[in-house]
Amino acid sequence: MEDVTVIGAGLAGCEAAYKIAQSGYKVKLIECKPKQFSPAHKSENFAELVCSNSLKSDERATAGGLLKAEMRSLGSLLIKLAESARVPAGGALAVDREIFSHSVTKAISEHKNIRIVNETASDWQDGELTVIATGPLTVGGLASSLERRLGSSLSFYDAAAPIVDAQSIDMNECFAASRYGKGESDYLNCPLEKQEYIEFYESLISAERAELREFDKRDVFDGCMPIEIMAERGVDTMRFGPLRPVGFINPRTERRPYAVVQLRTENAQKTMYNIVGFQTNLKFAEQKRVFGMIPALRNAEFLRYGVMHRNTYINAPRELDRYSRLNRFTNVFIAGQLGGVEGYVESIASGLMAGINVSRVLGGKEPLTLPPTTIMGALFGYLCTPNADFQPMNANFGVLPPLQTHIRDKAKRKEEYWDRSLRDLAEFQKENNLI
Numbered sequence: 001m002e003d004v005t006v007i008g009a010g011l012a013g014c015e016a017a018y019k020i021a022q023s024g025y026k027v028k029l030i031e032c033k034p035k036q037f038s039p040a041h042k043s044e045n046f047a048e049l050v051c052s053n054s055l056k057s058d059e060r061a062t063a064g065g066l067l068k069a070e071m072r073s074l075g076s077l078l079i080k081l082a083e084s085a086r087v088p089a090g091g092a093l094a095v096d097r098e099i100f101s102h103s104v105t106k107a108i109s110e111h112k113n114i115r116i117v118n119e120t121a122s123d124w125q126d127g128e129l130t131v132i133a134t135g136p137l138t139v140g141g142l143a144s145s146l147e148r149r150l151g152s153s154l155s156f157y158d159a160a161a162p163i164v165d166a167q168s169i170d171m172n173e174c175f176a177a178s179r180y181g182k183g184e185s186d187y188l189n190c191p192l193e194k195q196e197y198i199e200f201y202e203s204l205i206s207a208e209r210a211e212l213r214e215f216d217k218r219d220v221f222d223g224c225m226p227i228e229i230m231a232e233r234g235v236d237t238m239r240f241g242p243l244r245p246v247g248f249i250n251p252r253t254e255r256r257p258y259a260v261v262q263l264r265t266e267n268a269q270k271t272m273y274n275i276v277g278f279q280t281n282l283k284f285a286e287q288k289r290v291f292g293m294i295p296a297l298r299n300a301e302f303l304r305y306g307v308m309h310r311n312t313y314i315n316a317p318r319e320l321d322r323y324s325r326l327n328r329f330t331n332v333f334i335a336g337q338l339g340g341v342e343g344y345v346e347s348i349a350s351g352l353m354a355g356i357n358v359s360r361v362l363g364g365k366e367p368l369t370l371p372p373t374t375i376m377g378a379l380f381g382y383l384c385t386p387n388a389d390f391q392p393m394n395a396n397f398g399v400l401p402p403l404q405t406h407i408r409d410k411a412k413r414k415e416e417y418w419d420r421s422l423r424d425l426a427e428f429q430k431e432n433n434l435i
């Protein structure tokens with residue numbers, strides 16, 4: 001009988017299983033392949049990269065680079081193996097996907113503390129310590145079991161609008177107000193004059209869209225329509241929808257604007273803003289170009305681009321505690337994309353954290369959260385912070401708390417985020433004997 005069951009031998013599940021096994025505990029790792037494959041998985045190996053072979057930037061003073069630096073410091077197996085499978089990709093950590101997943105499969109299947117079971121899990125055993133890491137395309141009855149146990153807290157599709165860095169918004173081109181002046185001025189409003197609106201509209205309907213895979217396609221419904229599809233319905237459709245200007249007076253012109261794009265804060269520190277109603281299928285470069293035509297967003301830094309695709313994930317703020325365990329079933333950790341992170345490396349990071357905390361629980365210790373000044377600590381903190389419009393989140397500097405002293409220069413600011421995170425993490429590791 002093993003100490004813990006890990007369901008899913010993808011990026012998060014392998015990282016978690018290895019960490020627990022390395023801590024001396026016995027792991028049962030359940031993987032549905034090769035008996036059953038999701039529509040995107042093709043290889044029999046574990047830790048399959050289903051699309052791009054890039055684990056994003058590995059450079060200093062980038063959010064992706066910082067995430068990996070923290071993970072190296074915490075002993076991530078998959079980041080180490082990714083380095084051995086590295087292929088040239090400028091400042092990014094890109095891998096030969098075959099070599100990468102082959103080496104992960106070898107490390108996992110040869111580990112004396114890991115027993116692999118090839119079957120599709122449809123539920124977890126009550127009371128048994130479990131990590132569920134079945135990813136965005138969870139197969140079989142497991143998603144239904146989660147839905148049954150959690151009620152409506154499971155989503156099967158992402159319709160995420162872009163998020164921009166607050167410090168990159170031109171505050172001279174927007175104003176804080178709520179419609180008709182009711183309640184708090186919760187939104188930043190970006191006014192557009194008629195000519196600006198027409199040019200924006202024309203660029204939007206002709207912009208290049210990402211190609212959807214068959215399993216990503218679905219009928220659009222009004223509450224969740226890509227902004228470019230809404231625009232196609234007529235030049236004024238957006239002005240009667242998310243860009244409607246009624247109830248606003250632009251304090252600079254003292255007139256009602258022709259259209260208004262609203263930005264809603266994503267976090268209590270107001271470091272990130274969501275472009276309201278802008279869920280989109282445009283290619284990332286096109287999002288930057290077209291949404292950058294909105295005067296307040298001319299120099300906007302995109303922390304997360306809009307996406308629309310199939311993705312099974314839990315409403316993390318509602319269902320998970322700060323250790324990514326289900327509130328209602330604290331023996332169950334959720335790791336990877338299913339737990340509300342977005343991206344390969346974020347999924348590995350979440351598996352790493354689950355592995356560390358399961359090992360601690362098995363050793364009779366309290367689980368840990370990392371300092372909020374680290375990108376991992378901030379990201380997992382974001383996941384369990386109340387959020388009525390929760391959408392999966394990637395690693396970015398916007399999730400970090402602001403610096404004590406504001407640094408105007410963007411590059412220097414990022415350097416300082418980097419230094420602060422690694423300094424705080426090193427101290428934390430020393431204090432908690434995590435080295």
Ligand SMILES: Cc1cc2nc3c(=O)[nH]c(=O)nc-3n(C[C@H](O)[C@H](O)[C@H](O)COP(=O)(O)OP(=O)(O)OC[C@H]3O[C@@H](n4cnc5c(N)ncnc54)[C@H](O)[C@@H]3O)c2cc1C
Nearest residue numbers: 008010011012032051052121134135139336337343344347
């Ligand atoms: C089509 C697609 C493309 C993506 N492209 C990118 C990209 O280019 N870059 C990026 O950063 N992120 C991308 N993502 C997002 C995400 O980072 C990856 O999906 C990542 O692999 C998630 O890691 P994970 O460990 O959560 O899940 P996975 O890596 O998907 O691992 C889940 C594992 O669980 C197994 N499994 C599923 N259900 C069961 C079950 N019931 N019982 C037992 N085993 C089960 C699966 O076979 C799989 O091995 C993409 C997602 C999708 C769906």
